[in-house]
Amino acid sequence: MSQQKAVIKPYHHPAAGWGALKQVAAQLALQKIPVKGVITLLSQNQPDGFDCPGCAWPDKEHTSTFEFCENGVKAVAAEATAKRTPPTFFAKHTVTELMGWSDFDLENEGRLTHPMRYNPVTDKYDEIAWDDAFALMASHLHALNDPNEAVFYTSGRAGNEAAFLYQLFVREFGTNNFPDCSNLCHxxxxxxxxxxxxxxxxxxxxxxxxxxxxxxxxxxxxxxxxxxxxxxxxxxxxxxxxxxxxxxxxxxxxxxxxxxxxxxxxxxxxxxxxxxxxxxxxxxxxxxxxxxxxxxxxxxxxxxxxxxxxxxxxxxxxxxxxxxxxxxxxxxxxxxxxxxxxxxxxxxxxxxxxxxxxxxxxxxxxxxxxxxxxxxxxxxxxxxxxxxxxxxxxxxxxxxxxxxxxxxxNVQGNRTVGIYEKMPVEFLESLERVFDIKVPKTPGYDAVGAIQAMIDGKAKFFFGLGGNFSIATPDTDRTWEGMRNCDLTAHVTTKLNRSHLVHGKEALILPCLGRTEIDTQETGPQGVTVEDSMSMVHISYGMNKPASPHLLSEPAIVARFAHATLKHSKTPWLEYIKDYSKIRDAIEQTMPVAFKNYNERIKKPGGFRMPVPSSQRIWNTPSGKAEFTLQAIPQSSPIHQAREQYGDQLFVLMTTRSHDQYNTTIYGMDDRYRGVFGQRRVIFMNPADIQRMGLQAGDWINLVSVWQDGITRRADKFLVVSYDIPQGCLSGYYPETNNLVPLESVADLSRTPTSKSIPVIIEKTTAPEVANAA
Structure with missing residues (x-):
């Protein structure tokens, strides 16, 4: 279990630089990366290499010299780690015990090697054969009263090929329930x-x-x-x-x-x-x-x-x-x-x-x-x-x-190829023409809607294509209640995370290949494509030997799942696994303008750019012009209403990442640029607010969310850190503060959780027994 001395020490150096190089070396050592794995980094974001599994910032012409960042190295090192989490690990630890581990310690066990099934008798995960796992999921889907009782989540790490097959399968099954990480962020x-x-x-x-x-x-x-x-x-x-x-x-x-x-x-x-x-x-x-x-x-x-x-x-x-x-x-x-x-x-x-x-x-x-x-x-x-x-x-x-x-x-690419609960009718009709199927037209659940449906018992099956849904989402206690209501939860993943422990009555862990690994199918090594933040689509090939011979690629998992479920489907699911170019052909047939000559264009270093009409001052609005819109400055928001009740005792909290973190993946316990080392339960607070509240930097506080639904939401034992932030505002890391975000507190129109504007009050408390715990 992780233990590290907790220190608050202001950081006066520039970002990156020697500090980044030091952390790169530390991460390579932590993950026990062999020499060959270090060489692998030279192929990151290169034309014949693999695309960084981290952020969606584009590559400079995708032909750059040795260009990568500290967090990119952390992402690759975490995936290319020599550490393994085999069935023998699960035989030693109950789920109840593992729930007491930190998120860092769970993922730090290394790569999963076998598909696993939860055993409620022993409270442990046991090994299961892939065919049996697919059959179990198919049986649960067939037992539903309505396809809309199933929820299919997608993280942004899946490539276009897996994402397209996934949405095709789910829509052929009969639902548009596609909550995804876009619902939670952009x-x-x-x-x-x-x-x-x-x-x-x-x-x-x-x-x-x-x-x-x-x-x-x-x-x-x-x-x-x-x-x-x-x-x-x-x-x-x-x-x-x-x-x-x-x-x-x-x-x-x-x-x-x-x-x-x-x-x-x-x-x-x-x-x-x-x-x-x-x-x-x-x-x-x-x-x-x-x-x-x-x-x-x-x-x-x-x-x-x-x-x-x-x-x-x-x-x-x-x-x-x-x-x-x-x-x-x-x-x-x-x-x-x-x-x-x-x-x-x-x-x-x-x-x-x-x-x-x-x-x-x-x-x-x-x-x-x-x-x-x-x-x-x-x-x-x-x-x-x-x-x-x-x-x-x-x-x-x-x-x-x-x-x-x-x-x-690839969060943007996933949306492009159909991962959206409200895809345009033109896309849905194209699917029907190309694949000779009928697909539902009624919008499905977004992320917040899916959580509520699980809480209400309206959704009974949860499948996650990557991600860590249970802690990426708001209102943690209620999200966990919803997931535990499910008859089955299943997660495609490379490593153990919290969501595998917050499980339904039955549960599966389905380990997949990482982007750094060679994906060999019947016709040879396969590449997957992604679309970055600037709409560039390019192909990525793995370089490393798979962490285990029992891993399947994400396209293979989706296709075999579909084949096991849709017994009378005319879609050639298993054929798609043999050659991913056939999946790209199907994407092109569905969206012939955007993906014209898909397989040819990705052969060019850097790939190609998706059509972005606004770049050419072509406005695809009803009027054919860009629209100025009237927007009022909010003056009666939940924040304003809470302030009327609590006055200057009311604070507004934002959740944020530490520097040793990517989304919900915790690489370490430091936030170097903000001067926090060895701990994560901290709250950044303006010095004047600290004094006004009768506190000192180094004191400990509890946070209580303010919301008018009668539900108490607390996050206890946080260290006060003096920081340059506006008065009345606080900042803390997620997922530790996600429980304070009410499920119903969402952005107008988009229903994105309001994780950057959480009304809270604070309570002074005592230090935890182990102040440097994760």
């Missing part, structure tokens, strides 16, 4: 962009970063979540581009970055400056901040009209490409500065400064992460950001555009 983006610019994807490529003169980074911490992005920001900064970081937390990676591939950065020990300006809105304050920027631009434009000088807006673009400009201009004129300042938490002079930077930039890119999406008004905030970018024609031209930065490596 769904607000997917809901905001189509009605405004015609497509739910970003409009930029890495080429645009090379030509931008201004980059606005909203609600994002690239140093931890997308470290390779810092390379693009470093180059832009050295070129003279203005970079503004807009984030409640002051993040080291947006201040200075030392590129491990730059001798100057490494030898100077100082790294390169990244951002020119840091703006720290209070949690949920981005919409008001952006609206303040718009108000300034409109004010300057009105002054220019009076003086007969150059306009502050791009009038030619607005007239040719947009609708409703006058409405949002008048709305901005009428908006109160007092409301903007109060609700943003940003002083007026700072709002003017960032507005001036935007208005004097010719080529502006706006990027954003979950700091924007996971709020009740997340969709409205992104639509407001679109308004800002449209004012000066900053969409659809070189060096400018919208850049939502996705998480998992």
């Amino acid at each position: 769904e607000s983006t997917s809901m905001a962009l189509p009605p405004t610019v015609g497509i739910g994807k970003g409009s930029v490529t890495l080429h645009d970063f090379e030509h931008a003169d201004t980059i606005l980074i909203f609600g994002q911490n690239p140093a931890t979540n997308h470290p390779r992005m810092l390379g693009e920001l470093r180059e832009a900064a050295k070129r003279g581009a203005r970079i503004v970081a807009i984030n409640p937390l002051k993040e080291r990676g947006l201040e200075r970055f030392a590129d491990p591939q730059s001798p100057f950065d490494m030898l100077s020990f100082k790294g390169s400056k990244i951002s020119d300006l840091l703006i720290q809105p209070k949690l949920g304050g981005d919409l008001a901040l952006i609206k303040g920027m718009i108000k300034f631009v409109i004010q300057w434009d009105d002054e220019a009209i009076k003086l007969g000088s150059e306009r502050a807006v791009d009038l030619a673009f607005i007239q040719q490409h947009t609708n409703n400009f006058e409405a949002i201009a008048e709305d901005a004129r009428q908006e109160s500065w007092d409301v903007i300042v109060e609700e943003s938490g940003v002083p007026l002079e700072q709002i003017e400064e960032i507005a001036r930077i935007y208005a004097t930039g010719d080529r502006v890119i706006s990027t954003w992460g979950m700091g924007i999406t996971q709020h009740k008004h997340g969709v409205a905030t992104i639509k407001t950001l679109v308004n800002l970018m449209l004012l000066r024609g900053n969409i659809g031209k070189e060096g400018a555009g919208l850049c939502p930065v996705r998480g998992h490596s």
